[in-house]
Amino acid sequence: MAISAPKGTRxxxxxxxxxWQQFKATAAEVFGTYGYLPIETPALELTELFVRGIGEATDVVSKEMFTAISGENLKNWVENGRAPERKSRLSLRPEGTAGVVRAVVQHDLVPQGAAPAKLMYAGPMFRAENPQKGRQRQFNQVGVECLGAEEPTVDAEAIIMLMRFFQRVGIPSANMTLLLNSMGCEKCRPAYRDLVKAHLDAHSGELCDTCRTRAEINPLRAFDCKNESCAKVMEQAPKITDHLCDECKAHYETVKALLDGAGVAYVEDASLVRGLDYYTRTVFEVQTDAGLGSQNAIGGGGRYDKLAEEVGGRPTPGLGFALGFERCALALEALGVEMPQAQRLDLFVACVNDEMRAAAFGLVQAARDRGYKADMDHQHRSLKSQFKLADKLNAAKVAVLGPDEMAEGKCQLRDMASHEQLIIGFDEVVDTLGRALA
Known part of the structure; x- marks a missing residue:
């Protein structure tokens, strides 16, 4: 039986x-205008990084992480019952922020008093989820992280940048909804957390088992529950925006004012808490109505002013977001945006007979040396089949080398779109191709 890709991968x-390459290049171009520089971190990190950074009570850590075990450790576990020590366990990254913050702390990229570190990344993430449309076990994200600045201008700038990127790749503003909320800080969130816990305890009989557990570990996670009964309970829960301290309230109001000034529309959603424990103050999410069904979030993020300390660094405010490539691709497909075709040639060189192959090979190399995409038949096809191949490869021009024309130092150059055909000097093909493409 043939081996297929694992479930949840593609x-x-x-x-x-x-x-995907063009998507990443567009992100680098758009985010680069805001001062963001590339960073690449390992796909494998110490499990403890995600436990401490994301939060043990989150679904990501408690249910969805892939933990990697070497063959030797697995053998010891199975044969001798000795599980690897927790401090040495590795996990495939379920998201990008924790690894970037770890790198910033480890390499001291934000020394005391230094300018913020603005970083962007792109690559695969891994979660043991039930695969469905828009949700895979290996998926690709593009994200940014800004560490070292706590001003609300950073929050507003990142949100504007995210919306500009989506518009740049082809998702219209009319098809997107930006949700906005504040998660408060260590001064005001504990009291709010207690209010939510009291609300959950009062409705314990209406909650699922998971939310009853969440009430003890992290009550705010109940806002993420998709259970209909739990959702109804949470609709009546206290709103965080009614319980912000003066500093958080001022920060949130400034972010909204900056977005208003930039003409960025948003919807305030007091139930928006995002799925990870490290968020503080501003959180946001972008949803689309284009072809994703219930999995309609295409990007989001927020502020995480305590994460650097959680992973062993000095106090360093931070903010970031991530967006999903696969979900964006589905949205663009639903909107009728055509994807690029990888097979595209500037020039295909066809031979009337095998005696022309050496000349064809030389012409192909000359075109490539000038930076054009060029190819020829390598399987001794008939001339008719060579034209079919040129059409399949989306060739713009086809140079036909025949003995009679070549005896005069000439060849035919056919435009595959208009079917116009010229007789030109063999040595003029590359220059003529360049003028035609320009």
Missing amino acids: DFLPDEALF
């Missing part, structure tokens, strides 16, 4: 792989 065939 291959990027050439067209989609090319689109």
Whole structure:
């Protein structure tokens, strides 16, 4: 039986792989105008990084992480019952922020008093989820992190940048909804957390088992529950925006004022808490109505002013967001945006007979040396089949080398779109191709 890709993973065939490359390049261009620089961190990190950073009570850590065990450790566990020590366990990254913050702390990228570190990343993430449309076990994200600045201008700038990116790749503003909320800080959130816990305790009989557990560990996670009964309970829960301290309230109001000034529309959603424990103050999420069904979030993030301390660094405010490539691709497909075609040639060189192959090979190399995409038949096809191949490869021009024309130092150059055909000097093909493409 043929081996297939694991459940919840998929291959990027050439067209989609090319689109992923262009997607990343567009992100680098857009985010680069805001001062963001690339960073790459390992796909494997110490499990403890995610436990401390994301939160042990989150679904991501408690249910969805892939933990990696070496063959030797697995053998010891199975044969001798000795599980690897927790401090040495590795996990595939379920998200990008914790690893970037770890790198910033480890390499001291934000020395005391230094300018903020603005970083962007792109790559695969891994979660042991039930695969469905828009949700895979291996998926790709593009994200940014800004560490070292706590001003609300950073929050507003990141949100504006995210919306500009979505518009740049082809998702219209009319098809997106920006949700906004504040999670408060260590001064005001504990009291709010207690209010939510009291609300959950008062409605314990209406909650699922998971939310009853959440009430003891982290009551705010109940806002994420999709259980209909739990959702009804949480609709009546106290709102965080009614319990913000003066500093958090001022920060939130400034973020909204900056977005208003930039003409960025948003909807305040007091139930928006995001799925990870490290968030403080501003949180946001972008949803689309284009072809995603219930999995309609295409990006989001927020502020995490305590995360650097959680992973062993000095106090360093931070803010970031991530967006999902696969969900964006689904949204763009639903909107009728055409994906790029990986197979595209500037020039295909066809031979009337095998005696022309050496000349064809030389012409192909000359075109490539000038930066054009060029190819030829390598399987001794008939001339008719060579034209079919040129059409399949989306060739713009086809140079036909025949003995009679070549005896005069000439060849035919056919435009595959208009079917116009010229007889030109063999040595003029590359220059003529350049003028035609320009």
